[in-house]
Amino acid sequence: MAAHAVADDLGPTGSGNAAWRLHDLVDSLVVELDRTRETLAVKAINKKLSYSVKEVALDVNAFPTYDGDAVRFTTAAPGQEGASKLTIQLGSVTDQQVRATTKRLDGEPDENLSELDVDDATRSKLRRIGVSSVADLKDLEARKVDLKAATGTDIDYSSLARKINQSRRAKAAPAIEGVSLSQSEGEPCLLIEGRNLGLDPTFPPVAVLNDQLAEVLSSGPGHLTIRLDTENSLREENEVVVTLDPYAVVKVNVKA
Amino acid sequence: MSPVDEAFIPLAELLPQLLPVLPDLYDADAGVRSRVTGLDVETPVELDIVVDADGHVRLGGTPPIYHVETSTLPVFHAIRMVAVRDGEEAD
Numbered sequence: 548m549a550a551h552a553v554a555d556d557l558g559p560t561g562s563g564n565a566a567w568r569l570h571d572l573v574d575s576l577v578v579e580l581d582r583t584r585e586t587l588a589v590k591a592i593n594k595k596l597s598y599s600v601k602e603v604a605l606d607v608n609a610f611p612t613y614d615g616d617a618v619r620f621t622t623a624a625p626g627q628e629g630a631s632k633l634t635i636q637l638g639s640v641t642d643q644q645v646r647a648t649t650k651r652l653d654g655e656p657d658e659n660l661s662e663l664d665v666d667d668a669t670r671s672k673l674r675r676i677g678v679s680s681v682a683d684l685k686d687l688e689a690r691k692v693d694l695k696a697a698t699g700t701d702i703d704y705s706s707l708a709r710k711i712n713q714s715r716r717a718k719a720a721p722a723i724e725g726v727s728l729s730q731s732e733g734e735p736c737l738l739i740e741g742r743n744l745g746l747d748p749t750f751p752p753v754a755v756l757n758d759q760l761a762e763v764l765s766s767g768p769g770h771l772t773i774r775l776d777t778e779n780s781l782r783e784e785n786e787v788v789v790t791l792d793p794y795a796v797v798k799v800n801v802k803a
Numbered sequence: 804m805s806p807v808d809e810a811f812i813p814l815a816e817l818l819p820q821l822l823p824v825l826p827d828l829y830d831a832d833a834g835v836r837s838r839v840t841g842l843d844v845e846t847p848v849e850l851d852i853v854v855d856a857d858g859h860v861r862l863g864g865t866p867p868i869y870h871v872e873t874s875t876l877p878v879f880h881a882i883r884m885v886a887v888r889d890g891e892e893a894d
Contacts, residue, residue, distance in 0.1 A: 565854040572852065575860040582815030590819070591889060598822050598842060598886035606881035607850065622852045626875045 566612065566619035573635055576605060580637055604636040616671060669707070672698040681711060716794035719743045726787075726801050731764050731772055737787065739771040739799065747792040755788045763789075811851040811863030814882075821846065822886055841887040847879035 580603050591597035608630040609620035623630035676697050678684055684707065687694065694702050722742045729738035737756070745752055745766030754761045754773045762774040771789060775781060785801040807813065821844045828837040851863035867879060 567852060567854050567860045568858065571854075571858055571860040572862070575862050576814070579814035579818070579862055582813070583818040586815060586819050587822075597824075597889050599889055600818065600884060600886050602883075602885040603818070604883040606883075607852075608878050608880055622850065623878045625877050627878070630878075 564622055564624055566621045568617060568619055569633070572607070572620070576603070576635060576637060600639075602636065602638045604634060607633045607635070609633055669702055669710075672702065684711075713794050716746075716792070719746060721791055721795050721797050723797060723799055726799060728775075728781075729772065731774070735775040736764055737773040737775055737781075737801070739773070739787070739789070740769060742769065743795075744768055744771050744791055750792045752792070753790045757782065757785055766791075807853050807861055807863030808851040810868060811849070811865045814862050814864050817848075817864050817866075818882075818884060821882075821884060839888060841885070843883070843885050845881065845883040848882045849877050850880045 580600065583600055583603075587597060587599065607620075608623040610623060610627070610630055611618055611620050613619075620633070673679075673684075678687065684704075687697075688704050694704060694707075721744050723739060723744075724741045726740075727738050729736050746768055752763050752766045752771060754763050754771070756773060756775075756779045759779055761779045764772040764774050766772070771791075773779075773787070773789075781801070781803040783803055785803065787799045787801055788796065789799075790796045822842055825839045827839075829835075846866055848864045848866055849868060853861045853863070855861070864880075864882065867877070869877070
């Protein structure tokens with residue numbers, strides 16, 4: 548077993564006998580099988596006598612290990628005894644079976660949980676109950692599944708929704724490209740232009756000019772206008788703080 | 804990308820080579836024609852399972868390389884493939 552421990556220490560570096568996850572091995576096997584079918588299909592064009600692969604099974608001798616988070620396998624090396632035998636069997640499926648077992652794609656690509664800024668522990672716990680995307684999460688919420696009970700943790704929909712929204716906002720972070728004086732209905736106003744400013748139609752932005760609440764006259768993804776009046780007039784140096792939504796606050800220093 | 808050991812080939816290249824293309828057997832005297840309708844191949848293989856830095860696995864395989872019994876034998880995994888002749892239905 549000493550050799551086995553050394554093999555584990557090499558880690559997933561691509562060198563030596565690195566540990567692998569079962570689904571990565573299956574992914575690789577599926578790709579190889581698809582390529583085999585493509586090769587045979589090409590061969591069938593030139594040779595009348597050809598075969599179609601209906602089933603492939605691979606037996607791998609490996610040592611499973613559990614690191615507290617995931618089960619990984621290290622391929623048995625020469626001289627090592629007591630390895631487990633994994634049998635992975637891939638069969639052909641019909642297009643009907645694919646449709647029955649595959650999630651429906653609704654135009655917009657599904658947001659994968661791994662792309663969102665959710666901590667690893669939460670992501671891992673969700674994966675264990677088969678949640679890999681935001682759509683999976685919505686599906687569970689619609690069925691009123693108790694996440695706390697299902698995962699045995701304090702994960703709930705509202706905290707996840709907050710994290711997901713935070714992550715989405717970080718991907719569409721606000722950027723200010725210019726600030727100028729303007730007029731709206733004959734009154735002076737401060738026009739802030741940029742990108743990803745007012746994105747949430749349910750949350751009107753809140754502006755504070757020099758520590759005084761200021762009225763936001765209009766807002767959109769590319770602009771924001773703030774009313775300037777006697778209580779909110781510009782000084783030589785001004786600080787404008789705008790809360791665009793619960794996940795985005797911008798501060799701008801404006802020199803008059 | 805870490806390469807698979809050069810003694811091994813990707814499974815996509817190995818698998819088609821395990822399928823012999825056998826012509827129909829025809830005995831004019833007996834008036835019998837036989838044809839292979841399917842193959843079920845099972846063989847021990849040596850595997851090279853390479854893990855990239857990003858965790859992706861690449862598989863290389865080869866039938867047993869050496870045919871000499873040594874004190875420490877290589878690890879023999881196994882692969883089984885069922886193929887049917889085009890136009891035939893699998894059982």
